[in-house]
Amino acid sequence: MYFGGSFSRGDFLFLLSGAVTTLSITLVAVVIGTVLGVLFGLIRAGAPWWIGxxxxxxxxxxxxxxxxxxLVLFNSFNSMLKLNWPTFTVGCICLGIYASAFCTEIVRSGVGAVPQTTRRAARSLGLTWRQELTSITLPIATRIVFPSWIGLTLGVMxxxxxxxxxxxxELLRSSQIVTSRVQEPLLILGITGLIYFVMSFPIARLGNQLEKKWGTQ
Amino acid sequence: MDYEFQWRPVLRSLPEMLWGALQTIEIAGLAMMLGTVLAIFLALAKRSGKKYLSLPADMWIETARNTPALFQIYMLYFGLGSLGLQVGSYTALLLGITFNNAGYLAETFRGGFAAVPETQTRAARSLGLGAVQTQWHIVIPQMLRAVFHAMTNQMVWSVLMSSLGVIVGLTTDLTGVTQKLNVVTYRTFEYFFVAACLYYLISKAFTLSARVVAWRLFRY
Structure with missing residues (x-):
């Protein structure tokens, strides 16, 4: 039997499939986190102080x-309550709730940054609460906090x-699996780091540029 | 739910977990202090405008910010190992968090340095202070005041990141001790619930003491 060997195309594809798993967990978690975060953030910003x-x-x-x-606690919940969810679901939900805790503060700060006078003016012009929220507060707040939201997304990734x-x-675990076959940890980890970097750096740059551009307007 | 909670073994091993918590505080605190010192140099290197200083600083900062902390720890633990430099899990964890802290803090400090007016430096220099004296006595204290809140956040991150040691085999910090006990007893939920409570208390203790320090140091 033949063990070991050099880093091959198949290994690289295996790493990429790990990266796809990383990205899909990120996507699901960020969607959960954003939906919950907007909901909680609006409650934090608008509800009576004791609820908020x-x-x-x-x-x-x-x-x-x-x-x-x-993650460990959530995973043990999963087996204690006999939910038998696959670990992928457990990971996504746990990360989603974790992201929502951060997203809530982002949304709250965004809504808080919309001048009170703007909101009152909108209401005085006859907009309902819902109209004011969807066509005045949220558009302004989104522009303010979008860079932070990008930061959160990259953090979740x-x-x-x-x-x-x-x-x-996922990506890091698949790099370990490849390492145990190829026995070149530095090379494999280097490639893995590069994949993470390529997934994160361009978006981080975009976020910085948006922050600068929108901040000056 | 037919799960029976058993808290007695957890209570029995609480002292052991508290020692683990102490180790967690030690690692997080050390990594924060080392990270702060390194970050000041990184931020100064990036501001210097000299390519041979700013390029390595840039590489450090961007690597720290764009890859997972766990990856950075792996790099030190497995990567250095393959170069013949065997580092223990404690060292790999400490250096990994330090590397990460330094990268994030450097970016914060850069903003802090920009918030200190240029006139402060010129005034200090014209009063006869040297370049190093100016930085140490005039610029850095004002910069730290500007970024103190962000540093408090990073301190909490430092505590949270220190839990990653268990993945490279550390058994002496809070998560490590908890996992060790968990493997023996299989009371996963009970042990990790108590660990979560202890982590919460540690995070809050750091946030509160930072507030006290800020009040003592930075009031006018």
Whole structure:
């Protein structure tokens, strides 16, 4: 039998399939996180202070406990309640809730940055609460917080590396699998790092440029 | 749900977990201090305008910010190992978080340095202070004041990142101890729930003490 060997095309494709898993977890988690985050953020910004603060305190827990611990706890919930969800689902939901805790604060700061006078003016002109929200507050707030939201998305993408602990083969885990065959950790890790970099850096640059461009207007 | 909670073994091993928490605080604190010092040099190198200084600093910062922290730890643990430099999981974790902290903080500090008016430097220099004295006594203190809130956030990140040590085999920090006990007893939920509570307390303790320090140092 033949063990070992050099880094081949197949290995590279295997790494790329890991990257696809990383991206799909990121996508699902960011969608969950954004939907929940907008909902919670609007509650944080608009509801009576005791509801907003309670929600804020609960979400703060998700930002103060390591994601790794959250994943393990969520995974053990999964088996305790006999839900039998696949680990992919567990990872996505856990990361989604984690992202929503950050997204909530982003949305809240965006809504808070819309001048109160603008909102009152819209209401005085006869817009309903819903109309004011969808055509005045949210468009302005989106422009303000979009760069932070890009930052959050990239943060989630990097945090997906942790799901390898509950047994999902994403990019970093697949690099380990390849390493155990090829026995060249530095090379494989270098390629893996490059893939992460290529996925993250252009979007980070775009975010910075948007921030500069929109900040000066 | 027919799961029976058993808290007794957790209570019995609480002292061990508290020692683990102490180790977590030590790693996070050390990585933060080393990271801050390195970040000041990185930010100064990036501001210097000299290519041979700003290019390596740029590479450091962009690598730290655009790859996962776990990848950076792997790089030190497995990557350096293959070069014949065997580093333990503690060292790999500490250096990995330091590398990451330094990259993020450097970017923060760059903004902080930009917030210190140029006139401050010129005034200090014309009063007879040297270049290093000006940075140390005049510019850096004002820069730190400007970025203190962001540094507090990074401190919490440092605590959260220190939990990654368990993946490269560390058994002495809070997550490591918890995982070790978990493997023996299989009371996963109970142990990790207590660990989560301890992490929450550590994060809050750091945030609160940062607030006290800021109040003592930065009030006018």
């Amino acid at each position: 603060n309670t929600l804020g305190a609960v979400l703060d827990v998700f930002r103060s406990v390591p994601l790794l611990i959250q 990097k945090d997906t590396a942790l799901v390898l602990w509950i047994g999902i083969v």
